[in-house]
Amino acid sequence: MIRLDNISKHNGKRVIFIEASASLQKGEKIGLVGPNGAGKTTLFRLITKQEEPDEGTVVTDKGLTIGFFSQDVGEMEGRSAVAEVMDGVGEVSTVAAELARLELALADPEQMDQMDAILERFGEVQARFEELGGYALDGKAREVLDGLGFSQEMMDGDVGKLSGGWKMRVALARILLMRPDAMLLDEPSNHLDLESLIWLEQFLANYDGALLMTSHDRAFMNRIINKVIEIDGGNLTSFSGDYEFYEQQRAQNEKQQQAQFERQQAMLAKEIAFIDRFKARASHAAQVQSRVKKLDKIDRVEPPKRRQTLSFEFPPAPRSGDVVATLKGVDKKYGSKVIYEGLDLMIRRQERCCVLGVNGAGKSTLLKLVTGTTEPDAGTVTIGGSVKMGYFAQHAMDLLDGDRTIFETLEDSFPLANQGALRALAGGFGFSGDDIDKPCRVLSGGEKARLVLALMLFDPPNFLVLDEPTNHLDIGTKEMLINALSKYEGTMLFVSHDRHFLAALSNRVLELTPEGLHPYDGGYSEYVARTGREAPGLHA
Known part of the structure; x- marks a missing residue:
């Protein structure tokens, strides 16, 4: 193909x-x-x-x-999400747009004098729309958008009013509908x-x-x-x-290549030692010449490329009290939307609580209540004794000073730390060599996330609150973060859509449902085994 x-x-x-x-x-x-x-x-x-x-x-x-989805989705406005999704399917989308305009014209009192012509054209366009399977396509477009988390209101609203992340889902839906x-x-x-x-x-x-x-x-x-x-x-x-097999195969290939390289190096060393020893003796001239020619013809085995592997070790965090956070009778709503009513929750030392819930269930709101960035409408949020909190929020990346370099940003936060320690910290999070002199404004989303994590983890808190910490991180950086956090002895409260991250780090699940909060002892893998579903919005 x-x-x-x-x-x-x-x-x-x-x-x-x-x-x-x-x-x-x-x-x-x-x-x-x-x-x-x-x-x-x-x-x-x-x-x-x-x-x-x-x-x-x-x-x-x-x-x-060929359908190509990239992160650069371009401009979208003036049409509904459904119309935008159907746009990728050829003539039917043009016909659908005209049908929508004619429907508006039929309801417009100012166009009453043209009503016969509008009705006639509406009939023609509607027939063509049916002929192209337009009504079935509209249903399929809605099915795809529903799968990607859109409400009916969002499907029919102006796509221009959606955030960048939702526009990306529209662009993805367009490719999926094309098949x-x-x-x-x-x-x-x-x-x-x-x-x-x-x-x-x-x-x-x-x-x-x-x-x-x-x-x-x-x-x-x-x-x-x-x-x-x-x-x-x-x-x-x-x-x-699959990816798992690829990782195993690549590791095996590297091992074999290293063994071949070492064998060849030993053989070359032996041949070179012979040449050096006998090159001055006339009696061995033919043998020496033969071995020199042999060495010239040998295909040299390269050692396997050394991949940069990130690693970060947590300095030990100070111990907190046994009760890290308590929420009692907490109410929270945004406008008329009730998020929490009478919420009670206790988080104990060394619990690693992952928060699960469908879009809008209040996952980020719970983290904001615990960190004090949002106040409850009623009830109390109490942080326990000797708790030192670190909070990774999505907007934290927007707060970086674009004119400061990576190294200056680390120095600003830790003026008493020596340069060697800060360089080691930067290296552990993938910033080596000249990278540390990059200004923050040119960093990718993944680089900004790594820098924010480095700032948070250098002087470690004993209570980590993480809102989607793996967004923008590549697989290697995620592995580093999982390895570092698995050795972390503090308490964690986190939201993530990465199942590998959830399974590796959680020991308690807090599921948010319309009926309230349901805690499950045991981590994400136990939650899946017990409920028969991988996420709250899915039916077992």
Whole structure:
């Protein structure tokens, strides 16, 4: 279906691909992986002809339909979410837009004198809409939007009034409704809550076209893909199997390459020692010459590339009292929407509470109440003795000073820390070498999240409150954070839609439902086993 033959691509002086080849065949569901900046987005742009390779060819089958979802969704306004989603399906969307205009005209008293012409045109357009399967398509568009978490009101409202994250869902829904021969999805799992993520997972698992996607969510990837293409050092390497298999295979390949490299190095050392020892002796000249020629012809085995692995060790946090936070009789509403009524909750030392609930259930509100960033309308929120709190909120990344560099930001927060400790902290969160001199305004979402986490964890609190800490983080950084937090001895209250993160770190689940808060002892995996569902909005 899609083939990349010996492609080379440079971006300025930076080499992205060197004579790289790969293919996407019918029925294949491929996860595209590689370090940030390796060229994943460039590969999508080459396939969609937004860019051309410097050398080599990108071949797509004649008549192949391709749907491409990227993080850059462009402008959207003036239409409903449903109309925007149907826009990707060709003529039917144009007809639907005219039908909507005619419906408004029929109800407009100022156009009464043209009513016969409007009615006649309405009949023609309505017939064409039916002929194109428009009414069925409208239903399918609503089904997809519902799966991605939209209410009926949001589906019919002006798409321009939606936030960036919801506009991304609209752009994704447009591609899903198209059901093209091949889907290219660049981070489709970003901005989705757990229920929408699981719905998308099932949709893509049942999709019969070819799929090429990137995602920072390993559980999501594992359940969909049957092949991995890795971009690294300008090369494209294919692995059959899911993400878990790819990780095992890559580790095995690196081990074998290291063993081959070491064997060859030992052999070379032996040959060179022989040459050095006998090169001055005429009696051994022929042997020496023969070995020199042999060495010149040998294909040298390269050692495996050393991947940068992030690691961060928590300094021990001071011990808090046994009761970390208590909420008694808490009421909270926004306008007429009641979020909590008479909420009681106690969080004890060393509990790791993950908060689950559908969109709008009050997950972030609970965290804001506990951290004091929102006041209850009634009731009390009490923080226990000797509690030192750290709060990671989504807006924390917007508070970074764009003109300060990464290193200056760390120095501003910890003026008494020595430079070596701050450099080690920056390195643990993936900022090494010249990276620490980058101003905050040029940082990606993932880099900003890593910097905020570094600021919070250097002088560790004994109570961590985390609102979606893994948004924007790549798989490697998530692993580092999970490893660091699994050794953390303090208390945690957190919201996340990453199932790997939830399962690895929680020991208590707080499920928010319309009937109130339901606590479950045991972590996320026990919650799934006990309820038979992976998220509160799903039916067992």
